[in-house]
Amino acid sequence: MSRPGFSPEGVTLGACLVALGVLWTLANLGRLELLPVVRTWWPLSFVLWGVLELADLWVRRSSGRS
Amino acid sequence: MSSQPLDPHYTAPAAPPPALPPAAAPFVRLPKSPGLAAFLSLFPGLGQVYNGRIARAFVFFFAWVGSIYLTASGHEFPFAFVIPFVYLFNIIDAWKGATAINARYLGGRTEPEDDVEVESPVWGGSLALLGVLILFNNLGWLDLDRLARWWPLLLIAVGAYFVYASVQKKKAGEGADEPPRL
Numbered sequence: 001m002s003r004p005g006f007s008p009e010g011v012t013l014g015a016c017l018v019a020l021g022v023l024w025t026l027a028n029l030g031r032l033e034l035l036p037v038v039r040t041w042w043p044l045s046f047v048l049w050g051v052l053e054l055a056d057l058w059v060r061r062s063s064g065r066s
Numbered sequence: 067m068s069s070q071p072l073d074p075h076y077t078a079p080a081a082p083p084p085a086l087p088p089a090a091a092p093f094v095r096l097p098k099s100p101g102l103a104a105f106l107s108l109f110p111g112l113g114q115v116y117n118g119r120i121a122r123a124f125v126f127f128f129a130w131v132g133s134i135y136l137t138a139s140g141h142e143f144p145f146a147f148v149i150p151f152v153y154l155f156n157i158i159d160a161w162k163g164a165t166a167i168n169a170r171y172l173g174g175r176t177e178p179e180d181d182v183e184v185e186s187p188v189w190g191g192s193l194a195l196l197g198v199l200i201l202f203n204n205l206g207w208l209d210l211d212r213l214a215r216w217w218p219l220l221l222i223a224v225g226a227y228f229v230y231a232s233v234q235k236k237k238a239g240e241g242a243d244e245p246p247r248l
Contacts, residue, residue, distance in 0.1 A: 008190075009125065035206065042206065043199075043201035044201060046197025047193075047198055048197075049197075050190045050193030050194025050197060051194050053189055053190030054187055054190035
């Protein structure tokens with residue numbers, strides 16, 4: 001049986017890897033300093049994960065109701 | 067001398083069929099070895115990779131590395147306590163994950179904890195709130211060090227949540243027809 005909703009961990013991980021890749025590329029191009037940016041903004045991954053958990057819960061509740 | 071029957075039409079009674087060997091239980095090769103998963107988890111995250119749970123593997127790995135980093139950078143409390151917690155939980159999680167995969171493969175029930183989806187907004191809300199607090203601290207909009215003395219309130223909140231959850235579970239169990247688990 002397929003699980004309604006999505007995997008918040010998987011989406012968060014993918015988004016974080018994409019963001020890290022973008023930042024690292026920009027750092028390699030000399031546009032920014034990677035470590036200070038990551039050290040400041042890493043909690044956004046928690047925010048994203050939490051919001052996606054809430055969204056997943058909402059999606060599963062909606063599909064259960066319909 | 068062999069004894070020949072006198073009657074030429076005599077036929078010896080058919081011998082009973084040889085007894086079949088006792089049926090052996092069919093050998094089932096389980097997809098995952100819980101022991102191997104636990105062993106691989108001595109390096110945090112590797113057991114979860116073996117179980118095919120890549121996102122979990124990253125979470126455990128970064129929680130482990132992050133808590134070591136924060137401890138080494140002067141935040142011994144509480145992150146020094148988080149290191150062994152993450153490490154042991156990672157091993158137990160790998161063991162349980164492999165066991166659940168095997169149970170699912172055999173068509174049986176998995177452990178209840180593995181099937182339970184998070185049905186409360188508390189987990190997601192807490193994660194998002196924690197992220198916002200740390201982010202504000204990093205941006206200088208909030209000083210978490212000033213809140214440090216209030217950290218035991220977290221213990222109270224977590225304890226209260228466990229009490230609430232177990233009361234809810236007991237109420238749900240009383241409503242169900244299934245016999246209580248021993």
